[in-house]
Amino acid sequence: MQYYDPICALSTPSGSGAIALVRASGERVIEKCASLIRFSQPDKNLLKQKAGTLHLASFESDGQQLDEVMVAVFRTPHSYTGEDMVEIYCHGSVYIQQQILLALIHRGIRTAQPGEFTMRAFMNGKMDLAQAESVADLIAAESAAAHRIALNQLKGTVSDKIRQLRGRLLDFSSLIELELDFGEEDVEFADRSQLLTLAGEIRQTLRQLAGSFRQGRAMKNGIPVTIAGDPNTGKSTLLNVLLQEEKAIVSEIPGTTRDFIEDTITLDGYLFRFIDTAGLRSSEDVVEKKGIDRTWQKIRQAYVIILLADWQMPVEKIKTRFEEINSMLDNENQYLILVINKTDTADPEQLQEIKKKLQSFAPDPVFISALKETHLEELKARLKEVMHIQPPGEQEVIISSVRHYEALIQAEEAIRRVINGLQEGLPSDLVAQDLREAIHYMGEITGEITTDEILENIFAKFCIGK
Structure with missing residues (x-):
C-alpha cells in the first residue's frame, strides 16, 4: 500500500x-x-x-x-x-x-x-502505535471510564511508561553487545549487579501492567456482573429495577427465565454489564437445563457475581449455594456478593436474626427489596467498592488492549530468563539474546518494532474516515 x-x-x-x-x-x-x-x-x-x-x-x-x-x-x-x-x-x-x-x-x-x-x-x-490504537477506543468509548483509559493512552501514558523501560534496557543491552564485539579481550562494560537489579524492577513493572489488563478490559467493554440464584429469588425483578425498564419477564412460575438476559447501566462513569440468568436448580426440562448450564458459564466469566437469595430460604441452603459458587471463582479477580432479597416481607427482628446466621460464611451481605426498590444504593455502593473504583482520571496506567497484554507477557518472560541467566552466570551472548527479545516485544507495543500484518490487523478495525 x-x-x-x-x-x-x-x-x-x-x-x-x-x-x-x-x-x-x-x-x-x-x-x-x-x-x-x-x-x-x-x-x-x-x-x-x-x-x-x-x-x-x-x-x-x-x-x-x-x-x-x-x-x-x-x-x-x-x-x-x-x-x-x-x-x-x-x-x-x-x-x-x-x-x-x-x-x-x-x-x-x-x-x-x-x-x-x-x-x-x-x-x-x-x-506511536499505542496512541493510534487509542483513537479507535476513544471513538468507541461508552462510559467515562472507557473514555479516560483511551484518552490517557492517546496522551501517551502507556507509551511513555513502555518507552522508559525499553530505553533503560537498551542502554545495558548496548554495553553487553559491545562486550561481545571485544570478546577476545575479556572486558566487561555492563555491571551485572546493576543489570540484575534493573531487570528485577522492570519485570515487576511489566507484571503490574499486565495485571491491570483484566480490569482495563472490563472497564473498556463493561464490567460483567452475573445475577445468579435459585428460582423465584427476584433476579429478573432486580435486573429490571437496575435498568429502570421491563427487560426481563417476571413471573411466580419457577424456571421462567431459561436463557440469560443482558444489558448495561453506568455507575459513576463505569459501565456495568448486568446478566440475568436462569435459576439454579435440578431440572429434567431439556431447555431449562441448557439455560442452567449457561448460568454456570456466565458465573465463571463474570467479574462480579451477585448471589441473590430470598430471606425465607433456609440458611443452610444459602450457605451451600454460596460455597458452591465461591469454590469455582478466582479469588484475586472475581468477587461474590451475597444479596438477601424480599426484605419488605420481613420485620427487622427476623432480618437481624438471619444476618447473625450468615456471619459464619458471608460476613457482609446486602439486604434489599427489589420489588420496593429499597437499599439498592447499598448494592450499587458495594459493586463500586469491590471493583476498587476511583473517580475517572485517578487511575494508574491501565492496559486494555489484548495486543499490549500479549506483548507484555512475552517481554516479562524474556526478562525472567535474563534474571535467571545473570544469577546462573550464563555467557553474555545468551543474556544478550533474551535482552533483545524483551526489547523487541516492548517495541511492538509502541510500534518501534512492527510488521505490515500487525498494522493491517489494527487499522482494519477502524471506521473508514478515521
Whole structure:
C-alpha cells in the first residue's frame, strides 16, 4: 500500500444529518481539491490559503454548484496525518455527501481504507502505535471510564511508561553487545549487579501492567456482573429495577427465565454489564437445563457475581449455594456478593436474626427489596467498592488492549530468563539474546518494532474516515 497517494472518506457517520465532514489527505490533495472549490472573490484560490484556516466557499462539480460549504486547509507536517489535508464541511444530505466523494474520486483521490488516516499519522510520526490504537477506543468509548483509559493512552501514558523501560534496557543491552564485539579481550562494560537489579524492577513493572489488563478490559467493554440464584429469588425483578425498564419477564412460575438476559447501566462513569440468568436448580426440562448450564458459564466469566437469595430460604441452603459458587471463582479477580432479597416481607427482628446466621460464611451481605426498590444504593455502593473504583482520571496506567497484554507477557518472560541467566552466570551472548527479545516485544507495543500484518490487523478495525 502506498502511504502518500491522496485519499478521501466521509468522517462523520453515514446517513443524513445537519452537517457532514468529508476529509482528504495526501500528495497534491490541495491542488486536486482546488479545482472543485469556488470562492465569491474571483482571485481567491484554495492553493494560496494559509494552513489552519477555514473558508466559506461553493463546491462545484461539472460546472454546477453542489453545495455551499466550509473548507479547512492543513499543510504538512501540521495536520492529523502529517500530510497536506483538506476538510470539507457540507450539509448532511446523503446525496451531497456521495456527490462530493465522487467528484474527489474523479480528481484522482481514491477512497481511503479503514483507519488509513490514522495509519498515515503513525507512519508519518504524528503518534506511536499505542496512541493510534487509542483513537479507535476513544471513538468507541461508552462510559467515562472507557473514555479516560483511551484518552490517557492517546496522551501517551502507556507509551511513555513502555518507552522508559525499553530505553533503560537498551542502554545495558548496548554495553553487553559491545562486550561481545571485544570478546577476545575479556572486558566487561555492563555491571551485572546493576543489570540484575534493573531487570528485577522492570519485570515487576511489566507484571503490574499486565495485571491491570483484566480490569482495563472490563472497564473498556463493561464490567460483567452475573445475577445468579435459585428460582423465584427476584433476579429478573432486580435486573429490571437496575435498568429502570421491563427487560426481563417476571413471573411466580419457577424456571421462567431459561436463557440469560443482558444489558448495561453506568455507575459513576463505569459501565456495568448486568446478566440475568436462569435459576439454579435440578431440572429434567431439556431447555431449562441448557439455560442452567449457561448460568454456570456466565458465573465463571463474570467479574462480579451477585448471589441473590430470598430471606425465607433456609440458611443452610444459602450457605451451600454460596460455597458452591465461591469454590469455582478466582479469588484475586472475581468477587461474590451475597444479596438477601424480599426484605419488605420481613420485620427487622427476623432480618437481624438471619444476618447473625450468615456471619459464619458471608460476613457482609446486602439486604434489599427489589420489588420496593429499597437499599439498592447499598448494592450499587458495594459493586463500586469491590471493583476498587476511583473517580475517572485517578487511575494508574491501565492496559486494555489484548495486543499490549500479549506483548507484555512475552517481554516479562524474556526478562525472567535474563534474571535467571545473570544469577546462573550464563555467557553474555545468551543474556544478550533474551535482552533483545524483551526489547523487541516492548517495541511492538509502541510500534518501534512492527510488521505490515500487525498494522493491517489494527487499522482494519477502524471506521473508514478515521
